[in-house]
Amino acid sequence: MISKYSLKLPKVIFGGEDPTEELVGVLENEGVKKAALFTDASLRKLGLVDPTLEACQKAGAEVTIIDNIPPEPTYGQVQEVVDQVAGESVDIVIAVGGGSVMDSAKLACVAAGADYTVHDLLTDPKRAKKQIKCVAVPTTAGTGAEATINAIVAVPEDEVKIGIVNDDMMPDYVLLDVRMVQNLPRSIAAATGVDAMCHAIECFTCVKANPFSDTFALEAFDLIVNNIERACDDKDAIDAKRAMQVAALYGGIAITASGTTAVHGLSYPLGGKYHVPHGVSNAILLSPVMHFNEPAIRDRLALAYDRAIRGGAETDEAKSAAVIERMDQIVEHLDIPKKLEELGVTDAPIDWLAEAGIQQQRLLSNNKREVTLEDARAIYQQII
The missing domain is CATH 1.20.1090.10 (Dehydroquinate synthase-like - alpha domain)
Known part of the structure; x- marks a missing residue:
């Protein structure tokens, strides 16, 4: 067992009955005017994104939906959505999805508008600095990406995956809503x-x-x-x-x-x-x-x-x-x-x-x- 250790956690974790309702207060307290919602098209069709959209509406926040994040994305594919977020000038990123969606959102929160790219972070992850706050709403019960400081991306030229690790990638808020995992295949x-x-x-x-x-x-x-x-x-x-x-x-x-x-x-x-x-x-x-x-x-x-x-x-x-x-x-x-x-x-x-x-x-x-x-x-x- 090592002699020195530490514990890093999201700022707030909401659970219990209908925790998505707490998102309204989060957005209001953070003064959010515009949010980027990371998810995928299949979750939208299933209606799993609706509670989050309703919370944003109640908080008076405009929402840009980004639902073209592929499973197991490459660093180039993540960079595309990072650039999209940077161009939208959003106040907060909300990730409703599994590990790939949450990892992409976490990278967007440290790379959007920064003077480095996702590719740069492959070799120098210490450069990452939080630019935008992050809310994670996991739709699987597995990856734990809602509580980690790393994001996994594929590097196609080397045919491997690489983990980018930096404390600033810890989500700020986490919403554990059992409805999100109730009907998983x-x-x-x-x-x-x-x-x-x-x-x-x-x-x-x-x-x-x-x-x-x-x-x-x-x-x-x-x-x-x-x-x-x-x-x-x-x-x-x-x-x-x-x-x-x-x-x-x-x-x-x-x-x-x-x-x-x-x-x-x-x-x-x-x-x-x-x-x-x-x-x-x-x-x-x-x-x-x-x-x-x-x-x-x-x-x-x-x-x-x-x-x-x-x-x-x-x-x-x-x-x-x-x-x-x-x-x-x-x-x-x-x-x-x-x-x-x-x-x-x-x-x-x-x-x-x-x-x-x-x-x-x-x-x-x-x-x-x-x-x-x-x-x-x-x-x-x-x-x-």
């Missing part, structure tokens, strides 16, 4: 939910784990393990869906307090080269990486067992094995692919993947067990 709820599970267990077992991150990571893991299947299977399981929404937020807080590890690090080339959805790529790598890490994180997995599973296992070894098995069961139950071939990828170049994966030292250096090039190659071999 099962496949999306499953993939994003497993992403949150990865956040929780990686943050709890990483080099930078500390009392702050442990508090949120362990609670998130408990909530997820005991609610994710019902939340995905039963559209009326509002209590389970609300638990997943809170768990996702906690996972994001844990990321900011400690960080993810080799599961996320090795998943970036899968998203960058094959456009595998982020949650799915993490799910595919979760078991191989956890088995690889197990000797170095056995005591931590045993603690996770005591908190979240509480079965009959007595030794740390048995408890550790049971946690990994339980996560495998969840991925299996949710029908998430475990091999690249299930996604139509039959020609994955192991050497390229290993070389690309090992470059993700921002995350791999946080892994309790060192991952060498040969280790990365062996892990990727298991998912072909």
